[in-house]
Amino acid sequence: MKIYPQNDARTFPVTQFETDLLVAGGGLAGVCAALAAARDGLNVVLIQDRPVLGGNASSEVRLWANGATSHMGNNNRWAREGGIMGEIMEENLWRNKEGNPVMFDLVLLDLVISQPGLTLLLNTAVYDVEKTGSRITAVSAFNAINETFYTVRARQFCDATGDGVLGFLAGAEFREGAEAHDELGEKMAPGDSFGHKLGHSIYFYTKHTEEPVNFVAPSFALQDITEIPRYKRLTSTLNGCDLWWLEWGGRLDTVHQSEAIKWELWKIVWGVWNYIKNSGNFPDADNLTIEWVGSIPGKRESRRFMGDHLLCQQDIIEQRDHYDAVAYGGWSIDLHPADGVYSTHDGCRQFHSKGTYTIPFRSLYSRSLDNLFLTGRLISASHVAFGSARVMCTCGLLGEVVGRAAALCHTQKLTPSTLALPNQVTSLQQHLQETGCYIPRQWLDDPANGASVSTSSEYALTSLEPNGEWLALDARMAILLPVKRGKSLPDITFRLRSHHPKALRVCLLSSGKPGNFTPEHQYDECVIAVNAEADYVCSFGWKSDRDQYLFIAFDACKDIDIALTDVRLPGIMTVFNSLNARVARHTRQVVDGDYGADEFDFWLPRRHPNQIFPALRLSSPLHCYATHHLLNGRLRPEQQTNAWIPADTDTTPQVVWRWEAPQMLHSLTLIQDNDFDNAMETVQMGHHRAITPHCITHYRLWADDRLIADVKDNHHSVCRHSFAEPVSARAVTLEILATAGARPTVYALNIR
Numbered sequence: 001m002k003i004y005p006q007n008d009a010r011t012f013p014v015t016q017f018e019t020d021l022l023v024a025g026g027g028l029a030g031v032c033a034a035l036a037a038a039r040d041g042l043n044v045v046l047i048q049d050r051p052v053l054g055g056n057a058s059s060e061v062r063l064w065a066n067g068a069t070s071h072m073g074n075n076n077r078w079a080r081e082g083g084i085m086g087e088i089m090e091e092n093l094w095r096n097k098e099g100n101p102v103m104f105d106l107v108l109l110d111l112v113i114s115q116p117g118l119t120l121l122l123n124t125a126v127y128d129v130e131k132t133g134s135r136i137t138a139v140s141a142f143n144a145i146n147e148t149f150y151t152v153r154a155r156q157f158c159d160a161t162g163d164g165v166l167g168f169l170a171g172a173e174f175r176e177g178a179e180a181h182d183e184l185g186e187k188m189a190p191g192d193s194f195g196h197k198l199g200h201s202i203y204f205y206t207k208h209t210e211e212p213v214n215f216v217a218p219s220f221a222l223q224d225i226t227e228i229p230r231y232k233r234l235t236s237t238l239n240g241c242d243l244w245w246l247e248w249g250g251r252l253d254t255v256h257q258s259e260a261i262k263w264e265l266w267k268i269v270w271g272v273w274n275y276i277k278n279s280g281n282f283p284d285a286d287n288l289t290i291e292w293v294g295s296i297p298g299k300r301e302s303r304r305f306m307g308d309h310l311l312c313q314q315d316i317i318e319q320r321d322h323y324d325a326v327a328y329g330g331w332s333i334d335l336h337p338a339d340g341v342y343s344t345h346d347g348c349r350q351f352h353s354k355g356t357y358t359i360p361f362r363s364l365y366s367r368s369l370d371n372l373f374l375t376g377r378l379i380s381a382s383h384v385a386f387g388s389a390r391v392m393c394t395c396g397l398l399g400e401v402v403g404r405a406a407a408l409c410h411t412q413k414l415t416p417s418t419l420a421l422p423n424q425v426t427s428l429q430q431h432l433q434e435t436g437c438y439i440p441r442q443w444l445d446d447p448a449n450g451a452s453v454s455t456s457s458e459y460a461l462t463s464l465e466p467n468g469e470w471l472a473l474d475a476r477m478a479i480l481l482p483v484k485r486g487k488s489l490p491d492i493t494f495r496l497r498s499h500h501p502k503a504l505r506v507c508l509l510s511s512g513k514p515g516n517f518t519p520e521h522q523y524d525e526c527v528i529a530v531n532a533e534a535d536y537v538c539s540f541g542w543k544s545d546r547d548q549y550l551f552i553a554f555d556a557c558k559d560i561d562i563a564l565t566d567v568r569l570p571g572i573m574t575v576f577n578s579l580n581a582r583v584a585r586h587t588r589q590v591v592d593g594d595y596g597a598d599e600f601d602f603w604l605p606r607r608h609p610n611q612i613f614p615a616l617r618l619s620s621p622l623h624c625y626a627t628h629h630l631l632n633g634r635l636r637p638e639q640q641t642n643a644w645i646p647a648d649t650d651t652t653p654q655v656v657w658r659w660e661a662p663q664m665l666h667s668l669t670l671i672q673d674n675d676f677d678n679a680m681e682t683v684q685m686g687h688h689r690a691i692t693p694h695c696i697t698h699y700r701l702w703a704d705d706r707l708i709a710d711v712k713d714n715h716h717s718v719c720r721h722s723f724a725e726p727v728s729a730r731a732v733t734l735e736i737l738a739t740a741g742a743r744p745t746v747y748a749l750n751i752r
Helices: 028-039 083-096 101-113 165-169 258-278 313-317 383-389 392-412 425-434 627-631
Strands: 014-024 044-047 118-121 124-132 135-143 148-159 204-208 288-293 325-329 333-335 349-351 357-360 372-374 452-455 461-464 466-473 477-483 492-498 502-510 521-530 534-538 548-554 557-565 573-576 616-622 654-672 696-703 706-711 718-739 746-751
Touching: 014 028, 014 392, 028 044, 028 083, 028 101, 028 118, 028 148, 028 392, 044 124, 044 148, 083 101, 083 392, 083 718, 101 118, 124 165, 148 165, 148 392, 165 372, 258 288, 313 333, 313 383, 325 392, 325 425, 333 383, 372 392, 383 392, 392 425, 452 627, 492 521, 502 557, 521 534, 627 746, 654 696, 706 718, 718 746
Parallel strands: 014 044, 014 148, 044 118, 148 372
Antiparallel strands: 124 135, 135 148, 204 288, 325 357, 333 349, 452 654, 461 616, 466 557, 477 548, 477 573, 492 534, 492 557, 492 616, 502 521, 502 548, 654 718, 654 746, 696 706, 696 718
16 A cells, blocks of 8 residues: 655656667667667667557558558669668568567567567657767657656767658758748659648558448548548449548648647548448448548658758659668659548559669768757658658668768767768668668678589570460560670570461560669660460570660550460569559550659569469570679579579588688678568568578578578578678588478578
8 A cells, every 4th residue: 555645745766877879760770770870789779659660651651651662652673771771671571471460569569669679669769869078968858647757968960750850849940841842853842732732541450240230430431422532433342441541631730730630531531431322322331330440640751851961852863872872762763642542633643653762871871960860751842752651661771871880880880870971881781682682783792701602503585385384475574584794695485376477576685773673775676477386486686785674575465365484483473564553544644744763664474373474485595693692792583583593403502602712701791582571561461482482491500510500480681690700711612401382592691
């Protein structure tokens, strides 16, 4: 029994922390920043003002996380984010392929809580900062659940709050709304009619019931559904999370008027549901009920802070490669009308670039303060560029960048702006790639630390046997194959059939920019006279002037079928000139105005388990999985497959890295294939398998004759092994014992 006498006043307790890095904001950007910094040796405090992690991907909002893969709906091949963001996606696929948002909460909480050196404060909101000159020195925060104040002193700070709480309170320079066309020359800059900010959305879940369910609308529900110009697009079959265009608030202050925006969105959602349930236009909705409605909106845009580079439309559309490129994006420039659901404009205006674009480190710190990193959706970007960089997997990737940058700044006693200098930023770029973060058109120098490499065998592509299935060529189809500089494609034999004589044109196409997969140039073509079922040879008299991927593109001809194979190879795929309605309206990007964007065809793969590949036979082997790829420092298919695969007859595949003299090994990072083209959306959109087939599930690492790792049940593409005490060895051997069902595929073993 405790009895407390009357007092004049009482105060809540105060808890003090002293740390290396304070990360404010527990969305995917903040989670990745905190994990990266802690893994690189910093003591980190992560403050999150919600009861769960994940931000818009959490169970509170339930939007699927996506990024450069863009639902596999544009031409960004093998573009899924790597590093910690990729690890999160792969772990979620393994534990939660059904896309349950509550399970995604669990994945994030488990990763954060189990990370040494990382302290998590949930339900805690930052409300004040302390500064000395141009440096933040401490933050004050409050948890209303445990009635505790926190003071956290740190050497460096990372703002991942989405609204830029730290930067705002510290007085850093920021912007809201859209830049005028004249400032940056952005032709997509919106006028007043379209509006200058993106709004919020609230999502909902429905479920079927065995008996009819009555619905009585609340008093605040929207009464006149025709106030929503797009109401005719409503159906009873759509999940409420497909209705992302139930959006509003872009004309308001999206920070200080968030509660007003939320109430208007509740009004809209309940009005929409009332219309679906009670208008009589959807009789199949009788046995539907609302299972869940978001209690907080998913916020798209508020403050954007100024760094030393303002990412703009031209950076994205022209795919400018910055000297300090540390990450990449690939979502379309996706702008929404500020009036949201009440607008007469379409729900979005989207333009894609021809491939992924890079993001410079100079956009990831505040130019107003010496120790404030920026990540997530508040980075230094124009409103137009923000329309692409804002998506969650891109934000998560940027989080890891600033976390690892903070560790480098800490150990080397640098400010972020100094780390961004040309003679300094290379160390960050190399470190990111060494830990599995792919950066387009960059590579890791000397990944094996001077070792030579040998393998037990090497797969060469010679033939892929038919499986008895056929595909009608009723749409344009292409297969992607790599070719080396100075080489020609061998003659390719396909099995074709037609009931009537037909001429089939096959073109040899390629992209202009290295690493792109948007065909812009035609090098050659051949015409095949197809009649009865037979083998037909496709031959091109052309030689490549560079390493590159080629499209062997078949014209549409619905009367011709092509034989298929069961074989699937990483870094090689079939694509179709087709449409993904989630991210485009046509099979070609149509630019209906002077928007500074390009027109081009979309060439899209099919999702698992519906991917296909044609049976074929080559006149000479294609050595596209060579052993020497293991030393080129490239982490993805880009100009070449950049991977090694053992021969089919090799039942005990091994790779050996050797040095002339013993080396001291501090860490080994295995980079392998885990289907980087698979979008792996985190929630709602379920996936076919919990692990992708080429993943090496069981392997051993040996240092000379000493077993240093025996990994079973692996499901990750990046597998890092660090040693408390350095290991001396003349050779490291990778012994591959099992995969998830397909050929094992290795990009590198990064040795440090």
